Amino acid sequence: MVPDAANSGDDAAEGADGAPAPRPANGPLRTLIATLLMALAFLAVGTQLFRLALQGQGDISVSLNETVAQSYARPDIVDRNGRLLATDVEAYSLFADPARVIDRDEAVEKLAVVFPDMDANALRNDLSDRNRRFVWIRRGLPPRTAQTVHNLGLPGFDFRRELRRAYPGGKLAGHVLGYVNIDNKGVAGIERYVDEVVGVESVQGATLAERPPVRLSLDIGAQHAVEAELADAMSRYQAQGAAAVVMDVTTGEVMASASLPAVDPGKPNMDQSRLDKISGSTFELGSVFKTLTVAMALDQALVTPETIIDTRRELTSGRFTIKDLHPLRRPLSVTEIFLHSSNVGAAKLALLAGPQRFQDFLRHMQMFDTMKTEAGAMAAPQIPQRWGEIETITASYGHGIAMAPLQFAAAAGAIVNGGRKVTPTFVKKLADASVAEIPLISTATSDKMRVLMRRNVAEHAGTGKRAEVRGYQVGGKTGTAEMPGVGGYREKAVISSFLAAFPMDAPRYVVFVLIFEPKGTQETGGEVLASLNAAPTAGRIISRIGPLLGIMPTQAAAAGGTGMAFDAAAHAKYEAR
Amino acid sequence: MRIIILGALILTIASAFVLYSSNYETRQLEASVAEQERAIEKARSDISVLKAERAHLGRPDRIEPLARALGLGPASEQQLAATPDEAIARALGAAEPATKKKGN
Numbered sequence: 001m002v003p004d005a006a007n008s009g010d011d012a013a014e015g016a017d018g019a020p021a022p023r024p025a026n027g028p029l030r031t032l033i034a035t036l037l038m039a040l041a042f043l044a045v046g047t048q049l050f051r052l053a054l055q056g057q058g059d060i061s062v063s064l065n066e067t068v069a070q071s072y073a074r075p076d077i078v079d080r081n082g083r084l085l086a087t088d089v090e091a092y093s094l095f096a097d098p099a100r101v102i103d104r105d106e107a108v109e110k111l112a113v114v115f116p117d118m119d120a121n122a123l124r125n126d127l128s129d130r131n132r133r134f135v136w137i138r139r140g141l142p143p144r145t146a147q148t149v150h151n152l153g154l155p156g157f158d159f160r161r162e163l164r165r166a167y168p169g170g171k172l173a174g175h176v177l178g179y180v181n182i183d184n185k186g187v188a189g190i191e192r193y194v195d196e197v198v199g200v201e202s203v204q205g206a207t208l209a210e211r212p213p214v215r216l217s218l219d220i221g222a223q224h225a226v227e228a229e230l231a232d233a234m235s236r237y238q239a240q241g242a243a244a245v246v247m248d249v250t251t252g253e254v255m256a257s258a259s260l261p262a263v264d265p266g267k268p269n270m271d272q273s274r275l276d277k278i279s280g281s282t283f284e285l286g287s288v289f290k291t292l293t294v295a296m297a298l299d300q301a302l303v304t305p306e307t308i309i310d311t312r313r314e315l316t317s318g319r320f321t322i323k324d325l326h327p328l329r330r331p332l333s334v335t336e337i338f339l340h341s342s343n344v345g346a347a348k349l350a351l352l353a354g355p356q357r358f359q360d361f362l363r364h365m366q367m368f369d370t371m372k373t374e375a376g377a378m379a380a381p382q383i384p385q386r387w388g389e390i391e392t393i394t395a396s397y398g399h400g401i402a403m404a405p406l407q408f409a410a411a412a413g414a415i416v417n418g419g420r421k422v423t424p425t426f427v428k429k430l431a432d433a434s435v436a437e438i439p440l441i442s443t444a445t446s447d448k449m450r451v452l453m454r455r456n457v458a459e460h461a462g463t464g465k466r467a468e469v470r471g472y473q474v475g476g477k478t479g480t481a482e483m484p485g486v487g488g489y490r491e492k493a494v495i496s497s498f499l500a501a502f503p504m505d506a507p508r509y510v511v512f513v514l515i516f517e518p519k520g521t522q523e524t525g526g527e528v529l530a531s532l533n534a535a536p537t538a539g540r541i542i543s544r545i546g547p548l549l550g551i552m553p554t555q556a557a558a559a560g561g562t563g564m565a566f567d568a569a570a571h572a573k574y575e576a577r
Numbered sequence: 578m579r580i581i582i583l584g585a586l587i588l589t590i591a592s593a594f595v596l597y598s599s600n601y602e603t604r605q606l607e608a609s610v611a612e613q614e615r616a617i618e619k620a621r622s623d624i625s626v627l628k629a630e631r632a633h634l635g636r637p638d639r640i641e642p643l644a645r646a647l648g649l650g651p652a653s654e655q656q657l658a659a660t661p662d663e664a665i666a667r668a669l670g671a672a673e674p675a676t677k678k679k680g681n
Contacts, residue, residue, distance in 0.1 A: 021660060032578060035581065036587050042585070042588060042589075042592075045592050046592075049592065049595065050597070052599065056580075062657060076628075083632065083635075084628055084629065084631075084632035085632075087625055087628060087629050087632075088625060089625050089626050089629050090622045090625070090626070134662065168630070168631075168632035168633035168636060169631045169636045169637075170633075170636060170638065171631075172636060172637065172638070199620075207618070208618075208621050208622065208625055219641065220637060221637065223597065223637075224637030225639070225651065227638075228637075228638070234647040434669075465618065470655070471654050471655070472654055543654060544651050544655065546654050547651075547652035547654055547656065547657055548652070551654075552657055552659050553655070553657055554660075573676045
């Protein structure tokens with residue numbers, strides 16, 4: 001019975017299973033199909049899982065729910081020691097959607113309180129144009145102002161985050177840096193170089209640039225010292241302007257380049273009086289140019305420093321008469337011509353070579369090239385159309401020929417550095433970068449010129465004696481050039497300049513100082529001569545930048561030195577803090 | 578057969594769960610990445626502002642009057658010495674006349 005019962009149970013089950021007749025025949029096939037489909041589905045899911053596991057996160061698109069604006073992310077600009085000169089900071093820009101502005105007059109009124117300098121009528125007109133959906137109100141707002149506007153709760157107004165260029169040094173090196181436009185694109189100076197050569201990133205919103213900073217050759221300390229001394233000179237000599245450049249004579253790196261009145265790169269000012277006087281304008285430089293004339297005569301072996309030239313009489317050429325300011329009425333040696341800055345002597349030296357050779361020499365010294373630096377093209381030199389005798393004579397003492405002071409400083413660098421070509425640059429050179437040595441004049445000529453320039457400062461009779469800085473072996477040449485005006489030269493309006501180099505036994509830097517339209521003061525005895533204003537200014541600049549640039553004074557000076565400039569009074573004051 | 582079906586069912590549920598949770602996790606990760614990226618951008622922006630402020634505070638035309646008020650002045654070429662020995666010798670040399678002066 002037991003097996004039966006078991007059988008019957010089996011039967012019952014089979015009976016229930018096998019109730020429809022055709023099913024047992026089709027059953028396995030259907031199951032198989034279902035199983036296969038299932039397996040396929042699992043395989044698909046499995047593969048997908050496997051693929052996801054292998055691929056990881058994949059690309060994640062982050063959607064920031066912000067309105068953004070197109071602008072440029074710029075690399076920082078730093079000085080040669082890595083101190084910041086220009087950087088990008090995030091700022092807020094206010095815009096309006098006129099279609100969404102509800103009360104136009106209320107909005108204009110409230111905004112006028114926050115921005116007192118705003119043109120209310122222009123804004124009202126902009127806002128009344130309902131077809132426009134986007135109007136810039138004010139760009140580059142500091143966070144606090146943005147918050148104030150936000151708190152006004154005006155409908156239809158909103159902000160975009162943008163990058164703004166900031167110049168933490170204020171006006172420091174403003175002419176060299178140049179400036180950017182409203183979209184943060186470089187327009188002038190180094191900023192333009194950054195766009196054209198280094199590269200900027202076009203960004204949406206306020207994404208900072210990832211490029212390494214642009215390292216300039218400038219030294220902030222030296223730059224400030226030069227600017228401060230020039231400002232002092234401007235007030236001391238009641239001058240209209242002043243400019244100076246300090247350049248490494250080996251590498252051509254410009255350590256400082258200042259032109260006063262200064263410009264603020266944050267607020268570009270196209271005023272004519274604020275043009276860069278170092279590389280953006282040309283001037284007739286006057287007697288400093290005799291450095292080139294004498295170098296030419298020596299280099300072409302026309303004379304030696306001891307050669308005597310007859311300078312007793314005034315020189316006449318056509319309707320012009322060339323005179324010396326303080327004629328000695330005796331024949332002068334070439335050395336004396338340089339030391340006394342004799343116009344007649346310089347003219348005779350140039351005539352000795354003749355117009356063609358003099359011209360060729362100046363061209364050889366890169367005086368006729370239109371130079372270009374990272375800060376842009378320099379103002380092209382102005383040279384006489386035709387070179388006759390009179391042009392040769394005037395050019396020999398720096399008149400009738402005009403050039404940018406930086407271009408002249410480059411030539412002067414070549415004269416003192418042993419005769420090698422100097423190419424001015426505003427970008428720091430790598431320590432291992434080799435400088436191509438292109439000789440322009442012979443080393444012997446350079447040595448003789450260094451002696452002459454040193455004597456001009458060291459000797460009591462020298463015009464540059466007020467530029468002396470103990471221990472720094474300063475050498476140089478003065479120049480007092482009359483400024484051209486309407487129908488000839490203006491009386492008592494001069495550019496007094498001093499071309500200096502130091503230390504003269506192995507020159508490292510050339511310093512070229514120009515003072516524009518100085519007035520005779522009590523300090524200068526009413527005179528406007530370069531020996532009384534530009535030379536002492538150059539001396540003060542050198543005394544200040546020498547230690548900053550790490551120039552060791554010579555032993556001789558140290559022995560005669562007074563020692564502690566940090567005197568007891570100053571010490572006590574310092575200790576008290 | 579029943580076991581297979583049961584197994585398949587369990588697998589289906591399990592894989593659905595795995596898929597759901599990994600999807601969920603991914604979204605969470607995405608959100609945290611976005612948050613961190615925003616934090617990085619904020620930090621970078623803060624750094625750039627702080628750098629600019631530091632440079633602004635350290636600009637020479639602000640430091641110079643402060644230093645002068647403290648009784649300091651620009652470094653003079655007379656304060657430079659090529660070697661430590663020379664510096665000591667000069668300091669001693671300068672100190673002696675000074676003490677003599679005091680004695681007088």
